[in-house]
Amino acid sequence: MNPVRSGPLTARCLQHSELQSEYRILIYMSNLGETAVVARKVIMYGGISLVVLMIGRVILTGAYSYWRALNPPPPPPPDILWGKLPKLTFPQIAQPEITYRLETKTGGLPRLEDEQYSVFFMPIKKPSLLAYDQAKEIAEKLDYIQTPKQLSATEYRWDKSDPLPSSLTIDIITGQFTLDMDWQDDPTYATPTQYFQGEQAVDQVFNLLSRVDLLPDDIKAGENTITPLKGEGGKLVPAVALAQAHFVQVDLSRSAVEETPVVAARTDKGLITAVLALQRDSDKQFVQLEYNYFPVELETKSVYPIIAVSDAWQRMQSGEGYVANVDSGTTDVVVREVYLAYYDSELPQQYLQPVYVFEGENNYLGFVPAISDQWVE
Numbered sequence: 001m002n003p004v005r006s007g008p009l010t011a012r013c014l015q016h017s018e019l020q021s022e023y024r025i026l027i028y029m030s031n032l033g034e035t036a037v038v039a040r041k042v043i044m045y046g047g048i049s050l051v052v053l054m055i056g057r058v059i060l061t062g063a064y065s066y067w068r069a070l071n072p073p074p075p076p077p078p079d080i081l082w083g084k085l086p087k088l089t090f091p092q093i094a095q096p097e098i099t100y101r102l103e104t105k106t107g108g109l110p111r112l113e114d115e116q117y118s119v120f121f122m123p124i125k126k127p128s129l130l131a132y133d134q135a136k137e138i139a140e141k142l143d144y145i146q147t148p149k150q151l152s153a154t155e156y157r158w159d160k161s162d163p164l165p166s167s168l169t170i171d172i173i174t175g176q177f178t179l180d181m182d183w184q185d186d187p188t189y190a191t192p193t194q195y196f197q198g199e200q201a202v203d204q205v206f207n208l209l210s211r212v213d214l215l216p217d218d219i220k221a222g223e224n225t226i227t228p229l230k231g232e233g234g235k236l237v238p239a240v241a242l243a244q245a246h247f248v249q250v251d252l253s254r255s256a257v258e259e260t261p262v263v264a265a266r267t268d269k270g271l272i273t274a275v276l277a278l279q280r281d282s283d284k285q286f287v288q289l290e291y292n293y294f295p296v297e298l299e300t301k302s303v304y305p306i307i308a309v310s311d312a313w314q315r316m317q318s319g320e321g322y323v324a325n326v327d328s329g330t331t332d333v334v335v336r337e338v339y340l341a342y343y344d345s346e347l348p349q350q351y352l353q354p355v356y357v358f359e360g361e362n363n364y365l366g367f368v369p370a371i372s373d374q375w376v377e
Contacts, residue, residue: 081302192278
């Protein structure tokens with residue numbers, strides 16, 4: 001038997017094996033490098049794609065929101081829950097004949113997109129066995145304790161003589177009342193002993209109404225005006241300034257309803273009007289108080305169609321509107337503003353309805369009912 005040879009052949013085999021191992025290592029290292037390059041590219045392009053998607057989403061969302069703002073979906077059709085609404089009633093006063101000219105900031109009528117508007121329910125009190133007792137309670141809180149006189153089926157008047165002759169007349173159904181004191185019989189009113197600064201007069205009225213539980217939130221949050229007055233010939237007339245005044249008149253109005261302003265039938269009075277004497281004696285301060293507030297149920301509403309602003313303008317021009325105020329002797333009016341508002345009547349109304357309001361020079365203020373004719377009776 002021949003022995004196995006080792007030598008140059010074995011060495012060559014070992015060298016070949018080592019070369020194969022190194023080659024495989026080089027191939028493996030090469031594959032690792034390529035994998036790293038691919039991984040880096042995947043991460044880079046993946047990050048870029050993610051950023052593009054995020055930016056694209058923001059752009060698309062913004063573009064869609066902008067388009068929706070320019071093209072809002074149409075509102076649901078009017079629900080007309082209460083059928084035909086009662087026609088708005090305005091004070092029966094002589095209406096002036098006026099020629100109108102429109103000169104708004106835009107040069108024409110405003111572009112009002114609303115073709116429908118909300119109407120709110122206003123509960124009207126019904127006769128009840130407790131109505132008189134409730135009115136009597138108010139009278140007693142205002143220090144009227146004598147037996148009242150019945151003026152009509154619903155009106156009662158309480159009188160007292162201290163500190164001055166005065167009366168309190170209450171409609172026990174509607175809740176409206178008027179307090180009137182004969183200040184003309186007391187010469188001390190011509191000499192003020194106290195001046196109300198800023199909102200002090202309003203606070204006095206709020207305190208009195210709170211005392212009789214008749215200060216609703218929408219009055220407390222509403223606008224108020226203070227007007228200085230003086231006594232002249234037994235009447236109250238405007239004073240040039242508080243320094244020349246003997247009294248101040250406080251007018252309280254309802255706050256806006258769903259961002260829509262509320263207007264009243266008269267500009268010289270609020271829903272609640274009080275005249276306070278500039279006297280330190282609290283028993284002599286309130287010489288007049290007129291309360292014509294009726295609550296609104298803001299959670300009970302319905303949507304009704306309204307007439308176009310152009311129709312309202314034509315009706316105002318043709319004398320079909322109501323002129324709430326204008327300077328005496330005015331025959332020509334330049335209208336500067338046109339907008340929608342809710343109308344607050346001095347009389348009970350079952351629904352708070354919108355009106356078109358026209359404001360202009362010479363203290364002009366006019367209204368046109370806004371509800372479409374087919375839904376008014």
